[in-house]
Amino acid sequence: MVKKGSLILRSFRSITGFREFALIIVLLVFGFVMSLTSPVFLTKQNIEAILLALSVEATIAVGMVNLLISGGLDLSVGSTLAFTGVVTGLALNAGVPVVFSILLGLLAALGVGLANGLLVAKMRINPFIVTLGTNMAVRGLLLVLAQGRAVLNLPAEFTIIGQGRLFGIQYPIYVMLALVIIGDFLLRNTRFFRQNYYIGSNEKAARFSGINVDMVKVINYCIVALLAGVAGLMITARFGSASVTVGSGTELRVITATIIGGASLSGGEGSVLGAFLGALFMGILANALNLLGVDVYWQNLITGLILIGAVVIDVVNERRKNQATAKS
Amino acid sequence: MEEVLRAEHLSKRFPGVLAVDDVSFSLDRGEILALVGENGAGKSTLSLMLSGIHKPDAGTIFLEGKPVVFNAPVDAIHAGIAIVFQELSLVGSLSVAENIFANRQPAGPGGIIRWDELHRQTSEFLRRFNLHLNPRQLVKQLSMGQQQILEILKAISINPKVLILDEPTSSLTESEANYLFENIRKLQKQGMSFIYITHKLSEVFQIADRVMVMRDGKHVGTRQVSEVTENDLIAMMVGRQITSLYGDAEKSRGEEYFRVEGFTQPGAFEDVSFGVRRGEILGFFGLIGAGRSELARAIIGMYPRQSGRIFLEEQEITIRNPRDAIRHGIAYLTEDRKGDGLFLSMSIRENLIAPSLPSFTTPQGLLDFRRVETFTENLTQAFAIVTPSLTKKVSNLSGGNQQKCLIAMWMGINPRVILFDEPTRGVDVGARAEIYHKLRELAHTGVGIVMISSDLPELIGMCDRIIVMHQGRITGELARGEFSEERIMTFAAGLHSQVSLEVNHG
Numbered sequence: 001m002v003k004k005g006s007l008i009l010r011s012f013r014s015i016t017g018f019r020e021f022a023l024i025i026v027l028l029v030f031g032f033v034m035s036l037t038s039p040v041f042l043t044k045q046n047i048e049a050i051l052l053a054l055s056v057e058a059t060i061a062v063g064m065v066n067l068l069i070s071g072g073l074d075l076s077v078g079s080t081l082a083f084t085g086v087v088t089g090l091a092l093n094a095g096v097p098v099v100f101s102i103l104l105g106l107l108a109a110l111g112v113g114l115a116n117g118l119l120v121a122k123m124r125i126n127p128f129i130v131t132l133g134t135n136m137a138v139r140g141l142l143l144v145l146a147q148g149r150a151v152l153n154l155p156a157e158f159t160i161i162g163q164g165r166l167f168g169i170q171y172p173i174y175v176m177l178a179l180v181i182i183g184d185f186l187l188r189n190t191r192f193f194r195q196n197y198y199i200g201s202n203e204k205a206a207r208f209s210g211i212n213v214d215m216v217k218v219i220n221y222c223i224v225a226l227l228a229g230v231a232g233l234m235i236t237a238r239f240g241s242a243s244v245t246v247g248s249g250t251e252l253r254v255i256t257a258t259i260i261g262g263a264s265l266s267g268g269e270g271s272v273l274g275a276f277l278g279a280l281f282m283g284i285l286a287n288a289l290n291l292l293g294v295d296v297y298w299q300n301l302i303t304g305l306i307l308i309g310a311v312v313i314d315v316v317n318e319r320r321k322n323q324a325t326a327k328s
Numbered sequence: 329m330e331e332v333l334r335a336e337h338l339s340k341r342f343p344g345v346l347a348v349d350d351v352s353f354s355l356d357r358g359e360i361l362a363l364v365g366e367n368g369a370g371k372s373t374l375s376l377m378l379s380g381i382h383k384p385d386a387g388t389i390f391l392e393g394k395p396v397v398f399n400a401p402v403d404a405i406h407a408g409i410a411i412v413f414q415e416l417s418l419v420g421s422l423s424v425a426e427n428i429f430a431n432r433q434p435a436g437p438g439g440i441i442r443w444d445e446l447h448r449q450t451s452e453f454l455r456r457f458n459l460h461l462n463p464r465q466l467v468k469q470l471s472m473g474q475q476q477i478l479e480i481l482k483a484i485s486i487n488p489k490v491l492i493l494d495e496p497t498s499s500l501t502e503s504e505a506n507y508l509f510e511n512i513r514k515l516q517k518q519g520m521s522f523i524y525i526t527h528k529l530s531e532v533f534q535i536a537d538r539v540m541v542m543r544d545g546k547h548v549g550t551r552q553v554s555e556v557t558e559n560d561l562i563a564m565m566v567g568r569q570i571t572s573l574y575g576d577a578e579k580s581r582g583e584e585y586f587r588v589e590g591f592t593q594p595g596a597f598e599d600v601s602f603g604v605r606r607g608e609i610l611g612f613f614g615l616i617g618a619g620r621s622e623l624a625r626a627i628i629g630m631y632p633r634q635s636g637r638i639f640l641e642e643q644e645i646t647i648r649n650p651r652d653a654i655r656h657g658i659a660y661l662t663e664d665r666k667g668d669g670l671f672l673s674m675s676i677r678e679n680l681i682a683p684s685l686p687s688f689t690t691p692q693g694l695l696d697f698r699r700v701e702t703f704t705e706n707l708t709q710a711f712a713i714v715t716p717s718l719t720k721k722v723s724n725l726s727g728g729n730q731q732k733c734l735i736a737m738w739m740g741i742n743p744r745v746i747l748f749d750e751p752t753r754g755v756d757v758g759a760r761a762e763i764y765h766k767l768r769e770l771a772h773t774g775v776g777i778v779m780i781s782s783d784l785p786e787l788i789g790m791c792d793r794i795i796v797m798h799q800g801r802i803t804g805e806l807a808r809g810e811f812s813e814e815r816i817m818t819f820a821a822g823l824h825s826q827v828s829l830e831v832n833h834g
Binding site for chain 1: 400401405416418420421430431433435438439440443572
């Protein structure tokens with residue numbers, strides 16, 4: 001598949017799995033076609049807009065892919081994101097210093113993650129049900145706290161987090177890129193995070209290998225909740241107000257991105273790079289449809305089909321491989 | 329010989345059953361102790377206690393003379409007792425190296441894995457066992473046999489004093505099994521001790537020094553392998569002498585009434601034709617990859633076929649899916665009763681009526697519970713399924729009783745032909761005799777039975793005729809008088825063609 005001499009491609013191939021490699025190729029081709037079709041596509045403003053738009057999903061995806069690899073799932077990240085914003089916003093308006101307001105918001109997120117983790121790991125309740133429940137409960141809680149209204153007029157010392165620029169690029173993009181790079185390194189190279197692959201592939205065997213499964217699970221839910229909190233802070237700061245409805249549906253877009261990026265709901269597979277590429281793909285697709293003047297309603301249809309398509313390709317590949325080994 | 333492991337008066341009770349009942353035994357350094365017994369005899373529970381998964385209710389385990397208490401599997405591993413289960417515990421998406429050194433990868437500060445060191449150690453380790461694998465290769469790309477071997481090597485890599493192996497050869501080819509035995513002997517010489525749990529008695533004689541027999545949770549006896557015969561072991565396992573495991577074959581056979589013609593699916597089976605007579609038990613033998621299960625599944629429409637016709641009582645019938653097959657009275661009893669035979673989380677009663685649900689429906693479309701009850705109770709009796717109640721989950725039954733359920737549930741469709749894939753896999757000797765007896769009874773009523781099995785003695789004991797397949801083709805057919813293991817194996821290995829057989833006999 002890779003031609004001789006295309007050294008760069010081959011070295012890419014060696015550090016990435018099949019899925020990441022395929023996604024990179026698709027993105028390059030897609031980007032190339034778009035740059036020919038639309039003069040706006042490759043401008044700095046457009047690229048920044050794409051990255052800014054996907055920074056929320058990509059940030060949470062770093063934690064979500066880690067969780068999915070261990071066989072977990074979190075449907076409450078959308079509410080957690082809004083919860084963090086509202087808590088921080090209310091604290092700021094009550095005169096709490098910026099740093100402490102932020103810490104309070106993150107603490108709120110951590111609380112959600114801890115509740116999810118303990119219910120899943122210690123009570124052995126299915127993560128789908130636990131986080132479906134916390135998603136609703138947290139959304140309800142934040143509506144009660146904010147009395148159903150957005151928290152407005154946040155101070156400039158806070159909004160700079162989301163609006164400030166370095167080398168002309170908005171902060172949230174740096175935060176996202178840093179988290180992706182760090183997350184990918186940790187998940188690829190540290191013993192602690194590698195434990196997730198063992199847990200997700202065979203929990204019983206992981207316990208045999210001396211892995212503290214319950215603790216790792218709790219930490220996973222805390223990480224993804226904290227990242228949802230970070231995303232919530234960035235989006236609140238960017239808009240200058242804490243919305244009570246923000247983040248609804250985010251959980252599904254994040255999970256979609258990680259699965260397009262090669263993760264599996266049954267655990268044991270996936271990578272941060274893949275999840276990021278999945279989010280990037282969704283972001284570029286949305287942008288492209290926008291630039292091409294396609295009705296925005298098409299976006300969900302196409303993303304949904306691509307999600308299913310990516311998984312179908314996997315299943316077909318797997319089946320062909322199995323048949324090949326069965327014959328030999 | 330120096331003693332490495334000793335258990336004294338171990339007992340373990342589960343709700344309603346004393347799984348291990350006052351068991352004591354010892355294991356010497358560098359010894360291979362085979363552990364045999366019927367399903368439910370307590371072998372697994374005993375090994376789970378030794379490896380720290382279950383806590384004994386009473387009794388003590390001594391390791392190198394010192395009493396030990398395991399609160400978690402990790403404790404047992406640290407103390408030097410490792411266990412390898414039948415089921416694989418490998419991570420397909422990780423490399424060979426990361427699987428062997430699961431959670432023990434060499435790491436620098438911050439827990440960052442030193443990949444070069446990991447791969448070097450893995451290569452070195454694999455070389456010790458003459459295994460030519462790339463440490464970087466992903467495990468999901470390996471064959472089942474290679475994965476099984478890797479699973480065992482992974483346990484060996486922590487260098488345990490005692491290694492417990494539970495049916496290690498269940499998915500190995502013969503040469504892979506031999507490779508395993510060679511390495512077990514090598515490690516034995518270096519002082520590693522083994523507890524070898526197996527259903528295959530021939531393996532006991534191939535590999536073990538002593539053999540320990542359990543029955544109903546009790547330690548029945550331990551013998552030097554050189555001083556016992558297979559029949560002695562069976563007698564100890566079942567607690568009685570089984571006079572005739574297979575029963576007596578019927579004398580007369582009816583006419584051919586079921587015929588499969590020209591079944592072909594590239595890569596699975598090629599131009600397969602055969603007929604079944606009324607009341608006949610027809611065996612199918614072949615090695616892994618011979619295509620027997622695929623063929624049987626294709627007959628009932630669960631596996632694709634490119635061409636092929638089916639005749640039942642002179643009429644050609646069309647079978648596109650299992651529903652068609654059931655309508656024509658063709659029952660397929662799967663080789664994988666847990667995977668695709670039984671509804672494990674449902675009750676015995678619900679299982680027994682599953683294939684024949686429509687016949688228990690009132691004209692209004694409701695279930696006729698009274699008829700269901702009588703029917704299932706009669707079946708349970710007829711098949712001697714041992715259970716306190718029919719509302720118990722099938723998953724709670726022993727392997728033998730599950731298998732009896734699997735046969736019983738297909739009686740509801742009044743089968744005219746039964747395709748039985750591995751009738752006694754994982755079934756203990758006592759229940760086997762009962763299953764064989766039941767098959768004979770069914771054949772006596774005029775039902776034709778196609779028996780696919782990898783257990784040669786079973787086929788030779790049961791069948792009127794044996795068809796041998798090799799790589800998707802029929803390579804030989806033997807009538808009852810002509811059976812011999814050598815002959816059947818020759819066909820199965822593809823060393824003879826049908827033609828040369830005719831020359832031999834003609």
